[in-house]
Ligand SMILES: Nc1nc2c(ncn2[C@@H]2O[C@H](COP(=O)(O)OP(=O)(O)OP(=O)(O)O)[C@@H](O)[C@H]2O)c(=O)[nH]1
């Protein structure tokens with residue numbers, strides 16, 4: 001059943017929405033269902049997004065251990081909270097919550113990867129040992145999800161150059177990269193260093209303009 005008007009997409013259906021009060025602002029929560037997998041993806045929105053300057057945006061990959069269980073092995077939970085706070089501070093923005101647990105390999109495989117990391121592998125080596133790519137995520141859903149709200153350009157909160165590149169290839173303009181450096185601690189220091197060395201994450205705190213076509 002579809003409760004709201006939507007632009008047709010061959011990837012995802014927009015289903016419905018509700019109000020979502022949080023400690024920082026009263027967001028609207030929107031539910032999407034992906035055709036090929038049946039996965040339920042979410043958007044949290046605040047303010048008028050279809051007109052005006054590029055809104056602040058976060059494209060967050062599901063991390064049950066970090067987002068829900070307070071895991072300090074990664075920075076995900078702190079990034080989620082920080083992104084929502086920043087959107088609330090501006091009174092306008094969007095967070096997409098994509099069900100790409102474990103960089104796309106799923107929760108059980110992420111726990112397998114963590115176990116390999118306890119035996120000495122880094123986050124990339126562990127994925128490879130399990131027979132997966134270092135990062136198995138795909139961002140194609142982002143286009144129809146942003147189109148739902150009339151968004152063509154964003155100020156993206158991320159440290160991940162692949163995300164900026166992926167959005168550019170989808171035709172979404174990343175007008176600015178806003179760094180999201182939070183919760184570096186003794187448990188995630190190696191993880192963050194590996195992301196910087198092997199996955200190219202940018203660990204600088206300055207906001208940057210993104211040039212067309214440049215990740
Ligand atoms: N396979 C695997 N996935 C992990 C591991 N640690 C965190 N994740 C997942 O990684 C995803 C978050 O990716 P990150 O690389 O932290 O961040 P990002 O989304 O690439 O980049 P930012 O926008 O800067 O946060 C979530 O889906 C987590 O579940 C790990 O050791 N192995």
Ligand SMILES: [Zn+2]
Pocket residue numbers: 063065066067074075076077
């Ligand atoms: Zn995490």
